[in-house]
Amino acid sequence: xxxxxxxxxxxxxxxxxxxxxxxxxxxxxxxxxxxxxxxxxxxxxxxxxxxxxxxxxxxxxxxxxxxxxxxxxxxxxxxxxxxxxxxxxxxxxxxxxxxxxxxxxxxxxxxxxxxxxxxxxxxxxxxxxxxxxxxxxxxxxxxxxxxxxxxxxxxxxxxxxxxxxxxxxxxxxxxxxxxxxxxxxxxxxxxxxxxxxxxxxxxxxxxxxxxxxxxxxxxxxxxxxxxxxxxxxxxxxxxxxxxxxxxxxxxxxxxxxxxxxxxxxxxxxxxxxxxxxxxxxxxxxxxxxxxxxxxxxxxxxxxxxxxxxxxxxxxxxxxxxxxxxxxxxxxxxxxxxxxxxxxxxxxxxxxxxxxxxxxxxxxxxxxxxxxxxxxxxxxxxxx
Numbered sequence: 001x002x003x004x005x006x007x008x009x010x011x012x013x014x015x016x017x018x019x020x021x022x023x024x025x026x027x028x029x030x031x032x033x034x035x036x037x038x039x040x041x042x043x044x045x046x047x048x049x050x051x052x053x054x055x056x057x058x059x060x061x062x063x064x065x066x067x068x069x070x071x072x073x074x075x076x077x078x079x080x081x082x083x084x085x086x087x088x089x090x091x092x093x094x095x096x097x098x099x100x101x102x103x104x105x106x107x108x109x110x111x112x113x114x115x116x117x118x119x120x121x122x123x124x125x126x127x128x129x130x131x132x133x134x135x136x137x138x139x140x141x142x143x144x145x146x147x148x149x150x151x152x153x154x155x156x157x158x159x160x161x162x163x164x165x166x167x168x169x170x171x172x173x174x175x176x177x178x179x180x181x182x183x184x185x186x187x188x189x190x191x192x193x194x195x196x197x198x199x200x201x202x203x204x205x206x207x208x209x210x211x212x213x214x215x216x217x218x219x220x221x222x223x224x225x226x227x228x229x230x231x232x233x234x235x236x237x238x239x240x241x242x243x244x245x246x247x248x249x250x251x252x253x254x255x256x257x258x259x260x261x262x263x264x265x266x267x268x269x270x271x272x273x274x275x276x277x278x279x280x281x282x283x284x285x286x287x288x289x290x291x292x293x294x295x296x297x298x299x300x301x302x303x304x305x306x307x308x309x310x311x312x313x314x315x316x317x318x319x320x321x322x323x324x325x326x327x328x329x330x331x332x333x334x335x336x337x338x339x340x341x342x343x344x345x346x347x348x349x350x351x352x353x354x355x356x357x358x359x360x361x362x363x364x365x366x367x368x369x370x371x372x373x374x375x376x377x378x379x380x381x382x383x
Contacts, residue, residue: 001142005113006298007134008125009102012115017080021120021348023100024082027071028356032063036094047087051075107302108155109148114298117351123344126291132170133294155305157200161190162301164207165314169293174217176286180293180321180383181220182213183314188376191311226381227277229373231270234326235260236367241360249349255330276332280325281383288343289321296320299355315374318382319364324350 024030032040032055040051054066054074066074075083084093101119105112115122126133165186169179186207193200206212238246238257246257256276260269296317304310327346331338338346353360368374 001140002110003113003136003138003140004110005136005138006115006295007136008122008129009113009115009136012101012119012122012125015121019080019120020345022076022080023119024073024076024080025071026352027067029067030065030073030094031096032065032094033096034063036092037063039092043088047083051084103299107305108150108152108159110159112298112302114295116299116355117292117295117347118349118355120344120348123347123351126295127288127340127344127347129291130287132172133166133291135166154308157204158302158305158310160204161187161200161310162297164204165297165301166294168213169290169297171217172286172290174221175283176289176293177223177225177281177383178217178221180318181223181380182216184311184318184376184379184383185216185220187311187314191309194308220380223380225278225281225383226378227274227281229378230322230325230382231273231277233364233367234322234329237323237326237360237363240363245353249327249346249353250330256332257330273329276329276336277325279332279337280328284337285343288340288347289324292321292324292347293317311376315365315379316361318379319361320350320354322364322382323354323360 037055040048040055042048043051055063056066057063068074073082077083077086082093082097084097090098101116101122103112103114103116115125117123117126165183168183168186169176171179186203189203190200193203207216235257239261246255256269256273260266260273263269297314300313300316301310304313324346327350328338328343331342331346365374368378
């Protein structure tokens with residue numbers, strides 16, 4: 001088995017009660033694996049009784065912890081510490097609680113290991129990181145590898161495309177917008193070739209030529225971003241998702257979007273919004289959004305192994321960035337940017353919003369589909 005891990009995977013340490021937005025609150029359903037449920041059934045005494053009374057079941061096939069009225073796990077203390085951890089020890093936590101915020105998934109013969117930005121401490125680690133995300137690779141011989149049923153030609157090609165995509169996103173000689181535009185063109189062409197049953201190798205070879213790649217990046221460096229289209233899409237998303245989502249992200253209804261929606265002088269407010277959007281698209285935040293992009297690609301790119309649609313996975317990244325920048329607008333005012341602390345909070349909350357409910361990205365996608373704005377030329381102007 002092969003292991004591919006992000007460089008910050010091993011260095012994560014939970015900060016417990018000091019976490020500003022604990023993973024044990026926020027109306028998250030926390031599933032309990034069957035093995036842990038059996039162990040909880042055998043816990044003696046008063047705590048064992050409390051434990052069993054606060055586990056919900058669905059026909060004895062799935063289990064989760066009961067949540068309080070304000071969406072907290074029943075075992076989260078007032079100090080934001082886990083009572084199961086305190087009473088029984090860390091080894092008695094269910095699998096979900098033991099592994100979070102670590103993400104481990106297998107594609108082909110590679111076990112990918114990373115951390116989710118939905119954890120505020122992970123977002124903090126990443127946004128305080130100035131160097132590009134790197135990856136560690138290890139291989140451990142396993143008899144299980146011989147049993148894998150894999151389209152090796154396609155999987156190995158996809159791995160090469162992913163490696164190229166990450167290197168492209170981390171090429172800081174060019175703006176992040178230019179890098180994303182080339183990534184869109186690259187994956188669009190791959191998807192077209194796959195649809196026509198044509199060989200991808202010549203395309204990879206062409207983009208691996210540094211002079212050719214530099215030419216592509218330079219040609220797209222100064223393409224204008226379609227800020228009005230971005231804001232219109234985010235406004236649609238904002239109005240479709242509802243107040244509960246916005247309160248979850250912004251913690252307050254007093255924000256720039258609400259001011260715009262209820263304003264009698266929308267043109268005046270729009271001037272400040274456009275100014276702030278341009279600032280968020282500037283190189284000032286390129287490193288922060290670069291990390292966001294690499295994390296998103298690692299989690300989603302290999303869905304293309306099954307559907308052979310890498311362009312659609314990169315399009316999702318464009319929509320996710322649009323949502324992240326859209327909410328960041330409410331932390332900006334009249335050309336003033338967003339602080340790192342606010343960006344850390346925002347990355348964490350946006351990741352929770354996108355990772356645990358696919359329909360949120362679909363809202364943006366549907367908006368552009370209804371408006372006939374899904375072609376490659378249009379998407380190039382959305383970054």
